Amino acid sequence: MYRFSRYGLGASLLALWLLSCSLFAAPLSFEAAKTQAREQIYHDRNALGSLYCGCSWEWTGRSGGRPDLQACGYQIRAQPNRAQRIEWEHIVPASLFGQQRQCWQQGGRSNCKRTDPLFNRMEADLHNLTPTVGEVNADRSNYRFGVLPSAPMQHGRCDFKVDFKARVAEPRNAVKGQIARTYFYMHDHYDLQLAQQQQRLLMAWDKQFPVSEWEHLRNQRASTLMGHDNPFVTGTRYWTLHHRNQADGLKSVTVKPASKESAAHAGVRGNRRSQLYHLPRGCPGYGQIGENNRVEFGSEAEAMAKGFRKAGNCR
Structure with a gap:
């Protein structure tokens, strides 16, 4: 009886530990x-x-939100639908790091998502994600950052300027330092190329706008999930002109073809309506889930942590 209880407790603790690992793990x-x-x-x-x-917002759905445009004095420029929602923006645009990958040249973003583990890791990097008003996310596009002293603000009291012809955007002062240190992190961590002109501008912003209390907290929270911090926020690493990238993000990425075992557990797809998940192999319903009900997971553990269970017809 004692042995059964002891091992039962151990199994329970192990299950809890595995669950906690799945909840606090880098997204795939x-x-x-x-x-x-x-x-x-x-x-x-x-x-x-x-x-x-x-702009403040109310959370909606699994990850979205609805901004209070009136409270922050936002005026819709051209895209009312996107202005009414909060979107997740890559501070360093996905196209910027994607275009430096071979997969992008052979089929764009969708091909990279299917074939390139490193692209997926960069796209899911929490240090690079931020909530923004959808229209501003669209207007920023993948433009480089710059200084636009004569450009008017086109979104009401939102202190964001964009020159569509020159493909340049200027954010408000309060976030210029955070943007600079995110650029340094992404380029250093994933060994990306950064133009000298952009380096000089971001170095000036980094010096002029030091790390805020929120940026420190944001870095701590992201670090808990990612397993590493942004060293340009903590001050353990500094960017200088002609910076030599450490490329830490490449050291744990294998370029070998995925094994049968890893392939069977990659690309887990859930059905939001049924709360069932399907594997790319052995589950007949994998390709039958409508886009509106589809939820993508990086692993079975992640799907189970979100309350999904494996479909009964999976072989």
Whole structure:
């Protein structure tokens, strides 16, 4: 009796430990990253404002939100639907790091998501994600950052300027330092190329706008999930012109073809309506889930942690 109880307790503790690991682990997909960012980084920040405009929002759905445009003096420029929702923006655009990958040249973002583990890791990096008003996310596009002293603000009181012809955007002063240190991190961690002109500008912003209390807290929360911090926030690493990237993010990425075992557990797909998940192999319903009900997971553990269970017809 004692032995049964002892091992039963041990098994229970092990199960709890495995569950906690799945809850506090680096996301393997952009969809998973958005959910984690909402639940464990920005869960208590929606009243304190979005990155570019400082607009508060109400959470909706699994990872989205509805901004209070009136309260922050936001005026819709051209896209009312996107202006009415909070979106997750990559501070360093996905196209910027994607275009430096071979997969992008052979089929764009969708091909990278299917074939390149490193692209998926970069796309899901929580240090690079931030909630923004959707229209501003669209207007920023993948433009480089710059200084636009004569450009007018086109979104009401939102202190965000964009020159569509020159493909340049200027954010408000309060977030310029955070943006600079995110750029340094992404380029250093994933060994990306950064133009000298952009380096000089971001170095100036980094010096002029030091790390805020929120940026420190944001870094701590993201670090808990990612397993590493942004050293340009903590001050353990500094960017200088002609910086030599440490490329820490490449050291744990294998370029070998995925094994049968890993392939069977990659790309787990859930059905939001039935709360069932399917594997890419052995589950007949994998390709039959409509886009509106589809939820992508990086592993079975992640799906189970979100309350999904394996479909009964999986072989």
